[in-house]
Amino acid sequence: MAKKGKRLAEAAKLFDRSATYTVNETVRIVKEAATAKFDETVEAAICLGVDPKKADQNIRGAVVLPHGTGKSKRVLVFAKGEKAKEAEAAGADFVGDDDLVAKIQQGWFDFDVVVATPDMMGTVGKIGRLLGPKGLMPNPKTGTVTFEVEKAVNEIKAGKIEFRVDKAGIIHAPIGKASFSQEQLEENLNTLLEILIKMKPSAAKGIYMKNITVSSTMGPGVHVNTATIQ
Structure with a gap:
């Protein structure tokens, strides 16, 4: 546990935990913070302004990531x-x-x-x-x-992933590996965000994309500035 704590402490020096960043900046920070000895998975957690209890707001779907996930599915x-x-x-x-x-x-x-x-x-x-x-x-x-x-x-x-909003209104989805290039991770993340924006329920009121966090398996979460998305 101490080793993991030291790694996270070092990663935290790369950015301001209270700040939000563009997709480009977020991906760059996440890649720099991925220092584990294995190829870490990069995941996005997207908090949506929906009520999953209502059928017309229970978002579920799939999308083909342009660069896949880095994992071959059986x-x-x-x-x-x-x-x-x-x-x-x-x-x-x-x-x-x-x-x-x-x-x-x-x-x-x-x-x-x-x-x-x-x-x-x-x-x-x-x-x-x-x-x-x-x-x-x-x-x-x-x-x-x-x-x-x-x-x-x-x-x-080719890299199709399925996603579904959980009880807290959050969608968790892998967008690649830390070994992916900056451009590949950006394109995968943007593709996921674009499909979610298109799926916005007409019944959803207020802010739709409330929070977007990207992290690697062993790294800290970096927040995307949602204003740059919407």
């Missing part, structure tokens, strides 16, 4: 016939139907994202109580329930 696809062949050709890691259901019921979860064709949702529903708590249940809003299997797999492999 994709499982529930499909049959030609759609199963399409998934395999697209590079899905696991493809099947009842056989995969049986494996998951036995405790197997060696995958990161689940895609299903609409006709397979009855089968997937059998393990909904297992997939749901882990955030793995396919959903049309995130493009994971679709007959366009090839497109879905390609987008996920």
Whole structure:
């Protein structure tokens, strides 16, 4: 713990914790503060002026980051016939139907994202109580329930991330690795912010983007000046 405290203390010297910065400045500081011996993940925490308890303000979606996340995702696809062949050709890691259901019921979860064709949702529903708590249940809003299997797999492999506002109105999302270039992290963050702005519910009143914080795995949070975004 002492070692982590020393690292954070050194990182804190790089900026004013009470100040806010442009996206460019924020990314630069976060990269400089990422001094761990591994390639730290860079994450954005965006506090929105919405009420998640209301269905029309419960923001959920997905976006393809232009430079990916730096992590290869294992994709499982529930499909049959030609759609199963399409998934395999697209590079899905696991493809099947009842056989995969049986494996998951036995405790197997060696995958990161689940895609299903609409006709397979009855089968997937059998393990909904297992997939749901882990955030793995396919959903049309995130493009994971679709007959366009090839497109879905390609987008996920290319860096598609899913996001959902939590009970506190905050969206947490990875935007890359500390080893990414300044430009790559900026573009990923701006892409995420742009899609969230477009998704602003008409029922949301007052300030929409209340707070944006970017940090690396072991680094301090740096606040973005929301006025430069909106």
